[in-house]
Amino acid sequence: MAAAPERMPLHHRMLASVGEPVIHVADTVKGIMRTFALTLHYTLRGRKRWDAIFEQLHEIGNRSVIFIAFTLGFLGMILIYQAGYQAMKITGDLQLLGGLFLQLLLRVFAPTITAMMLATRVGSGMAAQIGSMVVTEQVDALRMCAAQPVDYLVVPRFLASIVMSVVLTIFAVLVSYLAGAMVANTAFGVNFYTFFDMSFVGWFDVNICLTKALVFGATIPVIACQAGLIVTGGSEGVGQATTTAVVNCSLAVVILDFVISGLGYVVLNLL
Amino acid sequence: MASEIKPIWQRVLNNIGDRFMGWSFEVGGVSLLVWEIMRNTFPPKLDGEETWRNMYKVGVKSFPIVVVTALLVGAIMVIQSGMYIEQYGAYGLLGWGAGYSVFREVGPIMIGLMFSGRVGANNTAELGTMKVTDQIDALRALAIDPVRYLVMPRVFTMIVMMFLLVVVGDFVSLLGGAATSQYLLGVDMTLFAWSVITYVSLADFLHGLYKAVAFGFAIAVISCHFGLNTSGGAVGVGRSVNASVVGSAIAIFILDYLITYLDT
Amino acid sequence: MIEVHNVTKLHFGRPVLKDITLSIPEGSNLGLIGPGGAGKSLLLKIICGLVVPDEGTVTIDGQDVFELDEIEIAKLRFRIGMLFQNYALFDFMNVADNIAFPLRQEGKLGEDEIAAKVQEQLDSVDLPTIGHQFPNELSGGMKKRVSFARAVVPEPPIVFYDDPTAGLDPVTSSKIFLLLKAMRDEKGVTSVTISHDIEGIKDICDNFALLDRGELIFWGSRDEVESTDLSLVRQFWDGFSDDELG
Numbered sequence: 186m187a188a189a190p191e192r193m194p195l196h197h198r199m200l201a202s203v204g205e206p207v208i209h210v211a212d213t214v215k216g217i218m219r220t221f222a223l224t225l226h227y228t229l230r231g232r233k234r235w236d237a238i239f240e241q242l243h244e245i246g247n248r249s250v251i252f253i254a255f256t257l258g259f260l261g262m263i264l265i266y267q268a269g270y271q272a273m274k275i276t277g278d279l280q281l282l283g284g285l286f287l288q289l290l291l292r293v294f295a296p297t298i299t300a301m302m303l304a305t306r307v308g309s310g311m312a313a314q315i316g317s318m319v320v321t322e323q324v325d326a327l328r329m330c331a332a333q334p335v336d337y338l339v340v341p342r343f344l345a346s347i348v349m350s351v352v353l354t355i356f357a358v359l360v361s362y363l364a365g366a367m368v369a370n371t372a373f374g375v376n377f378y379t380f381f382d383m384s385f386v387g388w389f390d391v392n393i394c395l396t397k398a399l400v401f402g403a404t405i406p407v408i409a410c411q412a413g414l415i416v417t418g419g420s421e422g423v424g425q426a427t428t429t430a431v432v433n434c435s436l437a438v439v440i441l442d443f444v445i446s447g448l449g450y451v452v453l454n455l456l
Numbered sequence: 457m458a459s460e461i462k463p464i465w466q467r468v469l470n471n472i473g474d475r476f477m478g479w480s481f482e483v484g485g486v487s488l489l490v491w492e493i494m495r496n497t498f499p500p501k502l503d504g505e506e507t508w509r510n511m512y513k514v515g516v517k518s519f520p521i522v523v524v525t526a527l528l529v530g531a532i533m534v535i536q537s538g539m540y541i542e543q544y545g546a547y548g549l550l551g552w553g554a555g556y557s558v559f560r561e562v563g564p565i566m567i568g569l570m571f572s573g574r575v576g577a578n579n580t581a582e583l584g585t586m587k588v589t590d591q592i593d594a595l596r597a598l599a600i601d602p603v604r605y606l607v608m609p610r611v612f613t614m615i616v617m618m619f620l621l622v623v624v625g626d627f628v629s630l631l632g633g634a635a636t637s638q639y640l641l642g643v644d645m646t647l648f649a650w651s652v653i654t655y656v657s658l659a660d661f662l663h664g665l666y667k668a669v670a671f672g673f674a675i676a677v678i679s680c681h682f683g684l685n686t687s688g689g690a691v692g693v694g695r696s697v698n699a700s701v702v703g704s705a706i707a708i709f710i711l712d713y714l715i716t717y718l719d720t
Numbered sequence: 721m722i723e724v725h726n727v728t729k730l731h732f733g734r735p736v737l738k739d740i741t742l743s744i745p746e747g748s749n750l751g752l753i754g755p756g757g758a759g760k761s762l763l764l765k766i767i768c769g770l771v772v773p774d775e776g777t778v779t780i781d782g783q784d785v786f787e788l789d790e791i792e793i794a795k796l797r798f799r800i801g802m803l804f805q806n807y808a809l810f811d812f813m814n815v816a817d818n819i820a821f822p823l824r825q826e827g828k829l830g831e832d833e834i835a836a837k838v839q840e841q842l843d844s845v846d847l848p849t850i851g852h853q854f855p856n857e858l859s860g861g862m863k864k865r866v867s868f869a870r871a872v873v874p875e876p877p878i879v880f881y882d883d884p885t886a887g888l889d890p891v892t893s894s895k896i897f898l899l900l901k902a903m904r905d906e907k908g909v910t911s912v913t914i915s916h917d918i919e920g921i922k923d924i925c926d927n928f929a930l931l932d933r934g935e936l937i938f939w940g941s942r943d944e945v946e947s948t949d950l951s952l953v954r955q956f957w958d959g960f961s962d963d964e965l966g
Contacts, residue, residue, distance in 0.1 A: 206520070252702060252705075252706070255706055255709070256705055256706060256709045259709035259710060259712070259713045260709060262713055263561060263709070263712055263713050263716050264561065266713075266716050266717065266720065267557075267560055267561055267716060267720070270720045271556070285540075289536065292536060292539075293532065293536050297532075298565075301566075301569050301705075302705060304573075305569070305572075305573065305701045305702060305705050306698070306701070306702050306705075309577065309694075309697055309698040309701050309702075310698045312694070313691075313693075313694025313695060313697060313698050314694065316690070316694055317690050317691040317694050320690045321690070321691075419689075419690050420584070420585045420588050420589070420689055420690040420692075420693040421581070421585045421693075422690075423581075423690040423691075423693050423694045424577075424578075424580070424581020424582065424584060424585055424693045424694070424697055425578075425581060426694075427577060427581060427693075427694050427697040427698065428573070428574065428577040428578045428581055428697065431572075431573035431574075431577050431697075431701055432521060432570070432573045432574050432577075435525075435569060435570055435573050436521060436524065436525065436570075439524075439525050439528045439529065439532075439566070440524075440528060442528070442532055443528040443531055443532050443535075446532050446535045446536065447531075447535060447640060449535075450535050450538060450539060450640065450641075453539060454542075
């Protein structure tokens with residue numbers, strides 16, 4: 186793409202190899218921010234198309250339930266297995282297992298892994314769908330009918346994703362917790378009554394869980410749709426966009442998770 | 457599809473049946489591909505040049521995001537452990553809490569998911585595009601076995617690269633953790649390092665590496681399967697990539713559970 | 721009146737359209753011809769403001785397309801119908817909803833009137849019973865006709881046809897050209913038609929422009945086309961190549 190890189194002197198090439206990714210990242214972030222601003226603009230101003238929102242609620246929510254149940258269920262089993270094994274080895278005391286597990290689930294694992302799964306399933310799906318619409322000129326046709334693509338395509342996904350991310354995260358907590366309880370009971374003989382110990386969980390944990398779910402739910406559709414809207418070329422472009430969507434969404438989840446966890450830690454210390 | 461109206465129970469059964477058939481098809485396809493790969497492994501038939509090119513591409517492509525992910529994952533785990541450590545004043549356990557969880561579970565899972573998103577999805581997109589533009593059929597017409605020429609190098613590459621990336625990721629995440637403990641929690645880095653060295657064992661590290669190899673293999677096979685079974689133009693490629701990352705995520709969690717179960 | 725002034729579009733620093741100047745008076749029908757990849761579709765998209773050029777202006781009835789705000793451009797686009805090369809039917813809607821879409825966006829008519837107009841359009845493209853079907857159940861020729869119906873349903877005074885007969889059999893092609901002709905004769909539309917079917921558009925268009933590798937090689941009336949000596953125009957018009965292959 187760049188003109189004959191081997192003709193450039195060495196220090197130019199070194200600068201270019203640093204600068205190119207930086208510019209690329211900056212462009213991507215700028216594009217995402219613009220789409221996000223437009224999405225907010227149309228969310229507040231445009232008319233709500235409830236049928237489209239319900240369709241997306243179904244698409245994002247109902248069709249992810251089995252996937253989320255499966256993956257988060259396994260996650261609960263894995264975590265309890267590891268934690269229980271360690272606790273047996275060190276203290277032999279499994280009284281706190283359930284309570285601490287629920288707290289950890291709320292603080293990190295449920296919102297983060299649910300969001301990663303949404304990025305995987307929903308993010309890639311959105312990018313693939315919108316990308317295909319771009320290459321088949323459907324997005325141009327929308328614009329010719331005076332329907333703004335962001336208003337028409339992104340806003341319903343944005344609203345539906347926020348709602349469903351919260352709902353699915355709560356669902357994920359339940360599934361993981363129950364799956365963990367099963368393993369704790371069968372592998373370590375912890376009885377359910379001891380395991381379902383809510384004494385550790387406070388408002389702080391619930392709030393941080395829901396905040397994360399909300400933020401991730403708002404981020405994923407914007408990034409995924411942005412990846413879809415900038416597709417050029419045929420099937421190659423669509424594949425590329427889908428990949429970009431998964432990676433960017435997942436990275437955004439990890440970065441935001443770090444930011445919110447850090448803020449949460451600061452808040453917890455102030456309390 | 458059929459427009460005549462059926463009773464609701466019949467539609468529900470139809471739906472379940474369709475799903476089940478769909479899943480069976482994918483599982484069967486993946487199994488067949490694994491069998492083909494096994495046949496090509498003993499004796500090993502590997503196109504050296506193609507493998508080398510793939511390794512370079514995969515490594516260059518996924519290295520930055522794995523480093524970023526690992527740094528942040530280390531930091532997040534330190535923050536989470538920090539919340540408990542603070543409560544009990546057991547600062548010496550901070551490194552253990554973060555190191556143990558990252559090495560055994562969180563590291564491989566997060567790096568695996570990232571790898572699946574970056575490399576697996578890209579692989580499906582690439583093979584899918586080749587499929588819908590009839591390039592795979594062109595290879596067959598030239599009597600070149602697509603499994604041997606396209607799949608084998610990718611499987612080999614992804615296993616090796618996943619292994620290396622988890623090794624790198626583990627150490628980078630410790631760096632991220634150390635920095636966080638110093639600057640956010642105010643726990644001295646040396647104490648963090650001491651805690652990691654004292655309490656985290658080689659077994660924890662190896663446990664993560666077994667997972668890395670298993671995930672690499674699973675991601676490779678699943679992404680190749682969905683790529684090679686793409687149909688329906690650009691729309692089909694998008695759908696394949698979606699299915700591939702979903703399948704990989706499911707495989708990662710199942711394999712993780714199995715390895716955790718067997719190796720503790 | 722559509723005026724294109726000195727339009728240049730770059731793609732990775734390489735011009736894909738070089739300094740194009742054209743005007744299409746009201747009621748005239750321009751045929752845009754040229755080899756694949758010459759930038760014909762791109763030019764059409766620039767004219768309706770879907771793609772912003774790097775240099776130059778486009779004015780439609782005195783309004784500069786790239787200076788308009790969101791509401792003005794929406795109003796302008798209701799006056800332009802576009803038949804896309806790849807049909808561009810919304811695959812998440814059935815045929816009737818696809819055709820009704822521009823009317824609903826315009827928001828002037830009630831649902832009953834919209835339904836009546838949709839049926840009228842379906843009748844006129846000779847597909848009266850497919851309203852409930854989805855685009856992926858249709859053949860290429862049917863999709864083209866539905867796409868045509870959607871483009872012309874708001875009765876726009878300006879219509880763009882991007883390769884209306886690509887990949888269709890001769891019988892279906894001639895049906896499409898009959899529809900275009902009816903638009904011209906009955907509605908008196910201003911139109912631009914991109915086509916590789918020279919014989920077909922000879923009947924439809926009164927002006928012709930030839931693009932090659934982003935440059936406007938020729939632009940003139942039918943008589944001028946027939947009398948020109950430019951070899952590329954002759955090859956296209958008469959449908960042969962006198963160059964050696966290679």
